[in-house]
Amino acid sequence: MASNKENSGASFTLTDNRNGKSYELPVISGSTGPDVIDIRKLYAETGCFTYDPGFTSTGSCQSDITFIDGDEGVLLHRGYAIDKLAEHSDFMEVCYLLLYGELPTAEQKEKFVSSITYHTMLHEQINYFFRGFRRDSHPMAVMVGVVGALSAFYHDSLDINDPQARMIASYRMIAKMPTIATSAYKYSLGQPFIYPRNDLTFSENFLHMMFATPCEPYKVNPVLARAMDRILILHADHEQNASTSTVRLAGSSGANPFACIAAGIASLWGPAHGGANEAVLNMLEEIGDKKNIPEFIKKAKDKDDPFRLMGFGHRVYKNYDPRATVMQKTCHEVLDELGIKNEPLLDLAMELEKIALEDDYFVQKKLYPNVDFYSGIIFRAMGIPTTMFTVLFAVARTVGWVAQWNEMIEDPMQKIGRPRQLYTGETQRRYIPLHKRGSKSQG
Numbered sequence: 001m002a003s004n005k006e007n008s009g010a011s012f013t014l015t016d017n018r019n020g021k022s023y024e025l026p027v028i029s030g031s032t033g034p035d036v037i038d039i040r041k042l043y044a045e046t047g048c049f050t051y052d053p054g055f056t057s058t059g060s061c062q063s064d065i066t067f068i069d070g071d072e073g074v075l076l077h078r079g080y081a082i083d084k085l086a087e088h089s090d091f092m093e094v095c096y097l098l099l100y101g102e103l104p105t106a107e108q109k110e111k112f113v114s115s116i117t118y119h120t121m122l123h124e125q126i127n128y129f130f131r132g133f134r135r136d137s138h139p140m141a142v143m144v145g146v147v148g149a150l151s152a153f154y155h156d157s158l159d160i161n162d163p164q165a166r167m168i169a170s171y172r173m174i175a176k177m178p179t180i181a182t183s184a185y186k187y188s189l190g191q192p193f194i195y196p197r198n199d200l201t202f203s204e205n206f207l208h209m210m211f212a213t214p215c216e217p218y219k220v221n222p223v224l225a226r227a228m229d230r231i232l233i234l235h236a237d238h239e240q241n242a243s244t245s246t247v248r249l250a251g252s253s254g255a256n257p258f259a260c261i262a263a264g265i266a267s268l269w270g271p272a273h274g275g276a277n278e279a280v281l282n283m284l285e286e287i288g289d290k291k292n293i294p295e296f297i298k299k300a301k302d303k304d305d306p307f308r309l310m311g312f313g314h315r316v317y318k319n320y321d322p323r324a325t326v327m328q329k330t331c332h333e334v335l336d337e338l339g340i341k342n343e344p345l346l347d348l349a350m351e352l353e354k355i356a357l358e359d360d361y362f363v364q365k366k367l368y369p370n371v372d373f374y375s376g377i378i379f380r381a382m383g384i385p386t387t388m389f390t391v392l393f394a395v396a397r398t399v400g401w402v403a404q405w406n407e408m409i410e411d412p413m414q415k416i417g418r419p420r421q422l423y424t425g426e427t428q429r430r431y432i433p434l435h436k437r438g439s440k441s442q443g
Contacts (some may be wrong), residue, residue, distance in 0.1 A: 063407055080097065150176070211383065
């Protein structure tokens, strides 16, 4: 980890009933990105907390895994640009990078891939666990339940203080997540589960377990496998987002790793986080035709209209999402390979992108297409149902979660998460016995 250093100090004065007393707080610099004001002693010295709903201006940890510069449209994993990794690497190599901090040698990669491959099969009794769910259960509901239940099957990797046990648990979750995800899908269809194959790559295995049946051989299309690999890379980690923060917060209590990842999956399920690409498809279907785009552009600009252009802009990126360019290219490759020449949704998406990027309103607000804008179209073209979109996100993000979880466990400064609050409720009240209360209790 690149060492941080205390830079200058930040001075401020509390004037409200405090006689204008001044305080000095340290400022710490990381290897890159904004400096942070160290407020760890703020309450002890001032009796005050900071107020930051959503923690958007608060650094909750130090990390050397992922760096985002939203203003410049930069996403780095361990210092490597996301577009370079998507172009030249594969998902297993990125997994190794996130877990260990360096790109693997050929020998290291071979050993790592072998280890992941031989952890892909589920304990046979877990297959019976699926039968407790209704057939029409949302796959994310199944994912939360089954991943949380892994701790009941793999007792030998629950000791969070043992580095070897932590790494075994990490490998297991990365390896088994596609098997769990595709089993949830197969169960919803009433089809038999497809077991993983050790002769296939990670992405090939996912597609095979998703679409194969015991009735006939299934040949994985290499173009689709490569597209899936890129999608997994682009979603592997994204700094301290809602689900990653959830994993860290759950882990800070000492919870077992499987429970922490289940908590992350539950957080990812929210439509404001992992469900955005599904929302893009719904929006395009609502627009329906290119001739209707001007009307919807007008609605999007109307602050009194609840309609929003999904897939444009990003809470973090105030510039072009660096993942979107890769996803756009991948989208065309998939549609060309499948012979989809005039895909209405893609035509609609391309026209919407063109008009929005030429409109002063969107240009000034920097509402550029993000990664979700194209990924939903790719999934639809590949035959993946919308209920599985967020599940795929979880499969990819698992490596980021476990890397962040491991880093948190090893951080000597990490404490159990305990956010504070600005209390606005009643102050201490006098209790009135039931028989003395009127129609409305008196404070």
